[in-house]
Amino acid sequence: MEVVVVLLVVLAVLTVIVLPSSMRVIKQYERGVVYRFGRVNRLPKEPGPRLLLPFVDRMTKVNMQVVTMPVPSQEGITKDNVSVRVDAVLYFRVIDPIRATVDVQNYQFAMLQVAQTSLRSIIGKSELDDLLSGREKLHEGLELMLATPATGWGVHIDRVEIKDVALPESMKRSMARQAEADRERRARIITADGELQASHKLSEAARAMDANPAALQLRMLQTVVEVAAEKNSTLVLPFPVELLRFFDRAAAGRQDPPAGGPAQAPPQPAPPAEAADSAGSPEVAAADRHEGIESAERAELPQAATPQIPEPRTPEE
Template identity: 45%
Template sequence: MIIDFIYFQLLIVILLVMLFASMFRILREYERGVVFLLGRFHKVKGPGFIILIPLVQQMVRVDLRIVTMDIPSQDLISKDNVTVRVNAVLYFRVLDPQKAIINVENYLEATSQLAQTTMRSVLGQHELDEILSARDTLNADLQRILDQSTDGWGIKVTAVEIKHVDLDESMIRAIARQAEAERSRRAKVIHATGELEASKQLLEAARMLARQPEAIQLRYLQTLTEISSDNSKIVVFPLPMELGRILQEMGAHSPNVEDPHSPREPT
């Protein structure tokens, strides 16, 4: 009987120690405690040393640090009917621990599901070229929409970054052909622009030479200088184009030159 009484006292002491230990909590600098009094919200406490009334008050810890959440790959159809697979990363933090605990059952799961559906909805409104090239704009749109949707949960979405955009092999080959055609078009445009600029420069040079006929002779001499510097046995001497016309006119007016095509008189 005495032994049972001793065991009973020992059990009471252990329960009192456990109950006394449950009264004290320590919250780190980045943690807050949402305290409930008999099931009703009481206040947000922390950080530091917290005292709770056993069996009357309960506390839920909330981490205020930025959470890095990976958004799983989502299959979506772009505005130009191209099937792509996109995944992203989401950065957010809890601003209001009271709303994060009371207004939503599991704010981590809710934020993840909302990010997946929002990414499919937003990216589906853009064409493939925009998804591949305008990522900064799409990231800003996703961040703004998610931040507005999670404001009632006490969550602040700080950033959304699209990581990978996976395409089918056929679409990759089509994009490669498109890029090759675009490079070919640019090459042709550059070549035509060069020809246009060269023709303008040649026209200007011809006008300058026409104003000073002596300049063409200097050009001939310069050409001879360039030819003579080569180790070649053949010397090409450029003649003025007017020389052929002058010789033709002299031959036409010469009386001693007989036209081979004129008919001969019979003897």
């Protein structure tokens, strides 16, 4: 009887010691890979409490959650010879815990190295514009490059994204100048287009005012009203040339002869009677003839030569 009691006590002690070491609890987001005498069990353990054989079974827990792994910045030269620094982020999860623990030593480190190599490769195959604006295709290419080795390791690639593209300062300044020049070009085009439309409207307004000259005067008066509304003490009133032409045409219309009648020459004033009588007397005619003869004789007489004064001589002469 005493022997039985001793055996029961020993069994209870062994149970208390061995049971905690053989009992394992697997969480919902984990799976257990059991090794029995070094051989892996083909069926992973599901979540919940699991009892292992003491000194026989060894279990490794594998996390089945999505792992967010930042990829360090990688330097490279793009296809259009631009030196850039690119970093990315990788999202993956384990779908086959046995492969992830048996076929690869450390699947997280392996995925990090593959991601760095693929990122450098994608930089060399892409242009700078693709890295800055067309990243969707690059993400698809990176995911395809990573999925090939990850499938054999029991890992599924959920997503790969490029986080940031660091450019040299000289390249940033060049891109800023290019963007500034492009915006200035568009601003000049818009300004020129506005001036063209304004010129069309002004030409239409000029034609309307030319057809009705009174419109120009009304416009001038409206301008005067707008200027006078500012409470100015001095008012400069422009006088348009078209208004002068309007007055010229109005004056010419009043001076035109009536239609159907010949134009009459204005009457010439009659000479005075005393001038006519004096011009017709014989004494006046004889005096005029005598003055004409004397003037002709004076014109025929040779003019006296101007006396020349000899130049003084120098002492040497």
